[in-house]
Amino acid sequence: MTDGGTAFQPGQAEPSLPYRSRGAYAGHDALGAGAGAVLLDPEVAHDLRSAAEFATQERRITGGLLYGRAWMDDEGPYLVVDGYLESGPGENPGDRVIRDGQDNFTLTDADLRLLRQDAARMYSSALEVGWWRTLPAPGGFNPRDYLTQQDLIQPGGIGLVVFGSGLEWGAAYLGPDARPPGPLIPAPRPASHAGPAYDTDIAAEPGPEPVDIAAGESLLTPDDELDADLEPEPVTGTVVATRLPALTPAPQRASRPVISPVPADDWRARPASPGNIGPRIPTDVKIVVGALVVVSCAVAAIIGVLLSSAMIAVIVAVIALLAITIFVSVTRL
Missing domain, CATH: 3.40.140.10 (Cytidine Deaminase, domain 2)
Known part of the structure; x- marks a missing residue:
């Protein structure tokens, strides 16, 4: 200690020190x-x-x-x-x-x-x-x-x-x-959060004795001590009793089977890609395709006449029809 601080020697009485408990x-x-x-x-x-x-x-x-x-x-x-x-x-x-x-x-x-x-x-x-x-x-x-x-x-x-x-x-x-x-x-500190206050008289009272129901003991007063004209007084306090485990019965099957309202045929597996799925050809397209087929056949006939060869006419007609068929098939995809 410095700057005029009062010094003392532990274990020795110092008259210069003030007294305070x-x-x-x-x-x-x-x-x-x-x-x-x-x-x-x-x-x-x-x-x-x-x-x-x-x-x-x-x-x-x-x-x-x-x-x-x-x-x-x-x-x-x-x-x-x-x-x-x-x-x-x-x-x-x-x-x-x-x-x-x-x-x-x-x-x-x-x-x-x-x-x-x-x-x-x-x-x-x-x-x-x-x-x-x-x-x-x-x-x-x-x-x-x-x-x-x-x-x-x-x-x-x-x-x-x-x-x-x-x-x-x-x-x-x-x-x-x-x-x-x-x-x-450390000095003892008061609790920051005090717990709930309990009534000392209630806490001092002895609790109810446990009752073993499995051993045949009962919580009720014997019949000879009850007044037939008066209802028994309700049990107060906390009663500690041994409960038997409650077993839940296994579910039983119904006596008659339940018939499903859905026809059995509706549960059959259907094809994943039926043939009728896909865009349909419009009517105007059908007319155009038909006209092309007629024109192709006419052109093939004219070529056959000019060349005086029926075989060439047939070949031209077949090629034209194949071209039209392939075009229509591709446009449907």
Whole structure:
């Protein structure tokens, strides 16, 4: 602790420390117990963890100074941390994780000067009680951190290492010789979502005894104890009974077969490509084709007469008819 911060030695009575029972900080997280314990404000612990996680995502290290007060009670002196300041990101040349999680982070003189200027405005009634830094994963002080602890921390001060990943929150070191005060003991937190409120009288009542129906037990009162003129009272509460498995009978076939209304002939397989499927020849096309056939035959006859050969006439007529047939067949496709 520096800049006029009150220092104290754990385990020794210091008359300069004001008296306040640590019970006033019952909601604080505890590092250690008895003389030299450190009580950490839960909001500060949460903010430090968030800063560590954010810095880890950016592959850098962050840190700063801690602020609070030193007190005395019947168990001895203890430290309360209820404030912190963080050095600006990117202002420290050694804040980058270089390899294998190693780094060269330290609080430079420029960092300390800016932090203490801010503390004069924000924590004017508090004392500088320690420093903190982050690690990407659970670990501890490196040799450079021990030198920083010796330079910044007086007896009773604290250095914190806050982890940016894992289930553990961090580690603490007391005094310039960096003694571990003990593990972080979180204070009990009230449940954020309270469950349904139950009536204690109802919950205290014993439940109904189980009834084994398969063994012949009954939920009804014997007939000789019932009043014939009055209906039996309904059963209240929860009744636990053993139920026999209900077996569903297998479906039975109908006595008479159902006759389908669709004729049997309609279920026969039909040809996939019946012959009547396709475009029909229009009437005007038929007239034109017929005219062509007549003209072809006439031309063949004229050629036969001119050449005085019936054979040539027949050949011409056959070729003309074949040409007309092929043309009509192609146009139907």
